[in-house]
Amino acid sequence: MNLVMLGLFSYILISLEGALLQSLSHGFVSSALFLCIGVLYDRFHIQMIKYYSGLIQVMSITIIILLFFTMANIGLPSTSSFVGEFLILTGVYKNNIIVTFLGATGMVLGGIYALWLFNRISYGNLKTQYIGTQFLDIKKNEFYSILPLILGTLFMGIYPEFFLESMHMSLINFLIN
DSSP: OHHHHHHHHHTOHHHHHHHHHHHHHHHHHHHHHHHHHHHHHHHHOOOOGGGOOOGGGTOHHHHHHHHHHHHHHTTOTTSHHHHHHHHHHHHHHHHOHHHHHHHHHHHHHHHHHHHHHHHHHHSSOOOHHHHOSOOOOOOHHHHHHHHHHHHHHHHHHHOTHHHHHHHHHHHHHHHHO
């Protein structure tokens, strides 16, 4: 969300479009990440990260969905976050290269943490002494609730013009006034 603020304060059309698109993307991606973490909490009733490890061995579908949204969160191409981040950094670059560098550095640090967290939860030895032995993968109703978020994230990343066309004229009028 720090990039959204950079895009808004740059006051350039392409950055404003990127900031709005990134805000929409954040709604999809962060909601899905919270759903994935909710699935894990529903199974194990533990909030400490140190107790999770090796869940790819027993909850593969849930972990694959978590991987997809972790990668979308850090801006993997063909996902919604990539387009928004790219547009924001392109517009901010026109104003100030140093601020662009700092914003990109924040993106890299956030990506490092997201990948570290995913690695910590997914790989390693199962810690059954902490989380029990009831490993149920994602249920149908949980999958059907997260499926629109998957499709929305992909659609926004592959065809962003659908969203950009509707906000283009509004943002031009905003910049003129």
